[in-house]
Amino acid sequence: MRLRALPALALGGLLVLTGCAGSDAPVPAPAPASAPGDDPGFGHVHDLDVNPADPRRVLATSADGLLESRDGGRTFAPAAAQPKRPLLLVDQAGPAGGGGTPTVAGAGADGTVWSPEGAEWVATGSLGAPPEAFAVAGADRYLAATAHGVRSSEDGGRTWTPLD
16 A cells, blocks of 8 residues: 655644545445555545554545554554444544543545544534544534634534634
């Protein structure tokens, strides 16, 4: 798998990597785990995010679904829990003061915001437009950019307020 450089967008001192536009193409079945140096056959990767508490754990989004690496990105396999629709962008942020379990959330190509609850991902809200950038800024605070501007959520993606 070859990764391309992604353009960056700065949001008030916060660096956010942006991906590409979504696709309406059907989602093929995920391929098996890859070996180091192999092309895992997952196709185009939209976004990558490293777990702030454990850099060996990396999440990637693709048309094939959410992928997970437990070896710093050397190999990827489909994540055990998957949103009902593929994520375009995903992000993780650790709790204030470090330690603990990071907050994980993502946005689909249609703007639906997803977060894991237990063993499954649930839709928590909508951006109202396709995401261009998405960041988890705290346990319930998310930032997102769409064609309509930058928005902030203080309730885990349920509601969104434009930032001036």
